[in-house]
Amino acid sequence: MSHGLAEGLEFHGFLLWTGGLERIAKLNRRIVSGGQPGPCPPPSFCPILWTHTGVASRFATPLRRAAEVSVIFRQLFDPETSTYTYLLADEVSRKAVLIDSVLDQFERDVRLLRELELELAYALETHVHADHVTASGRLRDVLGCRVGVGESTGVTNADLLLRDGETVHCGELTLEVLATPGHTSGCVSYVCRDAGSIFTGDVLLIRGCGRTDFQEGNAATLFDSVRGRLFSMPDETRIYPGHDYHGRMMSTVGEEKRFNLRIGLDRSAEEFAAIMGELDLAYPKQMDIAVPANLECGLGVVPNEPDRLSALRSKSVASVMEESGRQDAEIWMGSGI
Numbered sequence: 001m002s003h004g005l006a007e008g009l010e011f012h013g014f015l016l017w018t019g020g021l022e023r024i025a026k027l028n029r030r031i032v033s034g035g036q037p038g039p040c041p042p043p044s045f046c047p048i049l050w051t052h053t054g055v056a057s058r059f060a061t062p063l064r065r066a067a068e069v070s071v072i073f074r075q076l077f078d079p080e081t082s083t084y085t086y087l088l089a090d091e092v093s094r095k096a097v098l099i100d101s102v103l104d105q106f107e108r109d110v111r112l113l114r115e116l117e118l119e120l121a122y123a124l125e126t127h128v129h130a131d132h133v134t135a136s137g138r139l140r141d142v143l144g145c146r147v148g149v150g151e152s153t154g155v156t157n158a159d160l161l162l163r164d165g166e167t168v169h170c171g172e173l174t175l176e177v178l179a180t181p182g183h184t185s186g187c188v189s190y191v192c193r194d195a196g197s198i199f200t201g202d203v204l205l206i207r208g209c210g211r212t213d214f215q216e217g218n219a220a221t222l223f224d225s226v227r228g229r230l231f232s233m234p235d236e237t238r239i240y241p242g243h244d245y246h247g248r249m250m251s252t253v254g255e256e257k258r259f260n261l262r263i264g265l266d267r268s269a270e271e272f273a274a275i276m277g278e279l280d281l282a283y284p285k286q287m288d289i290a291v292p293a294n295l296e297c298g299l300g301v302v303p304n305e306p307d308r309l310s311a312l313r314s315k316s317v318a319s320v321m322e323e324s325g326r327q328d329a330e331i332w333m334g335s336g337i
């Protein structure tokens with residue numbers, strides 16, 4: 001069934017990238033045995049679920065990779081802050097990466113990893129968020145993953161301070177770090193050639209972009225990051241943003257070049273700076289809590305810390321499992337998670 005998506009994609013509640021009849025059959029078998037095509041779970045749990053292989057072969061340089069990797073992908077949503085969290089994993093090694101986790105969704109993500117039998121190797125951040133507290137530090141405490149952030153974020157207790165051009169290897173999966181400052185000075189995007197996708201955080205949103213009026217934001221810098229770096233990728237490259245407030249889930253480089261009124265088309269750097277200067281946006285509700293917490297991977301000391309935040313930060317796996325109604329918390333704990 002066609003939904004106007006790229007050639008080779010089908011939508012079944014799952015999106016499948018299929019490289020041929022053989023692969024279609026293989027993936028359909030996987031759906032029958034491992035997935036549940038049909039209505040999606042509630043949006044707070046998982047708005048979309050898809051698995052694909054061979055995407056990289058669809059892209060011209062620079063998104064081409066020699067080897068084909070089977071990628072497990074989930075786009076997850078936090079309705080309170082309209083934040084997307086992305087789970088990527090290599091189907092063979094079962095090693096996984098979470099990009100831009102949300103502390104309020106810690107339980108959801110831990111449970112999903114467990115259900116899919118994935119080992120979380122990395123919790124990566126696109127930037128120091130001002131609108132939500134990250135779960136990365138908590139995930140590290142509980143699951144033993146490594147936390148990676150851009151080298152210019154100012155985060156003090158990350159395991160990896162990622163530089164432009166560096167790569168993160170997770171099983172057969174590779175993520176390349178692309179410095180894309182402008183929303184904040186430490187923003188990075190992650191290029192996953194295996195999935196033909198870029199995870200842009202807040203630097204480029206669907207038909208918009210992140211604000212540039214705090215955290216060393218700079219409109220001219222953001223313009224260069226988007227126009228000079230992200231828009232230099234092939235047009236078919238998928239864009240997965242850090243947020244969307246209008247129910248959209250993904251875009252492409254080509255789409256944003258054509259339809260992003262703020263920074264696409266023939267918009268000049270001067271026009272863009274003028275637009276950003278006139279936005280007059282409200283002070284983020286969570287900023288005074290989120291930024292100090294996130295400068296330490298979500299674990300930083302927060303002045304007048306709300307009880308709710310303390311409770312979230314101290315949640316154990318056992319309590320998570322009890323709350324989610326699972327009877328096998330002991331078995332779960334016994335597996336070392």
Ligand SMILES: [Fe+2]
Pocket residue numbers: 127128129130131183202210
């Ligand atoms: Fe942000």
